[in-house]
Amino acid sequence: MLQPCELSKNPRQMELRPHGTAEFPCGGYDTAVRQEEGGIAWHWHEEAEMLFVTEGMVQVCLPDCHWSLKTGEGAFINANVLHSLQAEGEGGRVRSAVFHIRLISGGSDTVFYRKYVSPLMEYSGIKGLRLSPEEEWQKSMLEEVRRTTALLEEREEGYEWEVRSSLSRFWSILYSNTRPKAAETQRQSIDAQRLRKMLELIWKEYSHPLGLEQIARAANIGQRECLRCFQRTIGVSPLQYLLRYRVSQAAALLRETDLPVAEIGIRCGFDDPSHFAQTFRKYFLLTPSAYRKGRV
Structure with a gap:
């Protein structure tokens, strides 16, 4: 049966509930x-x-x-x-x-x-x-x-x-x-190419330390233009997107695996377990352990 839509969101109104699974989103x-x-x-x-x-x-x-x-x-x-x-x-x-x-x-x-x-x-x-x-x-x-x-x-x-x-x-x-006309999307096309390269870096390297400079370098642009590109396209900063992506991947692992919570934190780019728990709770309003129990 289909489930009702029940919201869980952060203070920025971003919904935190995963839709489907990592394999079938x-x-x-x-x-x-x-x-x-x-x-x-x-x-x-x-x-x-x-x-x-x-x-x-x-x-x-x-x-x-x-x-x-x-x-x-x-x-x-x-x-x-x-x-x-x-x-x-x-x-x-x-x-x-x-x-x-x-x-x-x-x-x-x-x-x-x-x-x-x-x-x-x-x-x-x-x-x-x-x-x-x-x-x-x-x-x-x-x-x-x-x-x-x-x-x-x-x-x-x-x-x-x-x-x-x-x-x-x-x-x-x-x-x-x-579909928009080509003349209307020239600026968007440039941003799309840059954003794609930066997102690909995040998706591939999110488990490792990443900073604004590295993300900008993936698209061969400066840090200020990197910030502007993210704001123009998806409305959040690169580091906000990176953090949200790390937490969403951690949530998927908590739901779909039996890996220890600390190991999941490390796999998703959090070296400090307490920092992982604090960040996860900021987004999901639950600790990682409580989130896992609630999904059983």
Whole structure:
């Protein structure tokens, strides 16, 4: 069965709940959005999200727009975009899939990422999109949302292949109907190339000591431009992203392995166990040991 969306976030509104697993980063949810429960509070995550309303009415809120959705309508919310879900009238219910883009891109060095994903994901060109069944191409996207959540609910043998295929079709339709013009993305293209190199360094070397200078050097730019590049694209500093990535990898190991907590800290770049515990608690509001117990 699909689980309800239950938020755990840090003071910067970043959601800390992992979606899926490190090997298959996609989670499916079935959530009631009720006025008395406060809806789904403002938050953001590194993953993209697609949803549709199965009953009642729900308002999807982004910083610069609000969409009132009735049964059968849906929305796409891009990665790293602040958003919330509020009840309209008596409220409603939504089914959603939250997925990391690497599941369909195959990594940042592929044609899929460079040509189709990066122009839409890394920047604010498209923060989100209301999906109406009255628009033929959006109707097709809604069908993929329904298909994806059904696959995540049933989890039959081979469902991972089918989910990946459905997400790819969803993104292909999105790209075909919203892709920006080349002239509008020249600055973004430069940032995309730089960001890709810096993120690849972080993903590969996060378990080792890393500083701002090393991260900037990966893209052959200065430290100030490195800071600006991260702020322009994903809205956090390089070291904030590195810390968040280390903690998220530690959370995955706590859920999926029986490794000692201290060893997990070392594997994720924390030499001091007390520093690891303190940092983990800052993000998850639990110690690593309590987090592991809560996931059993």
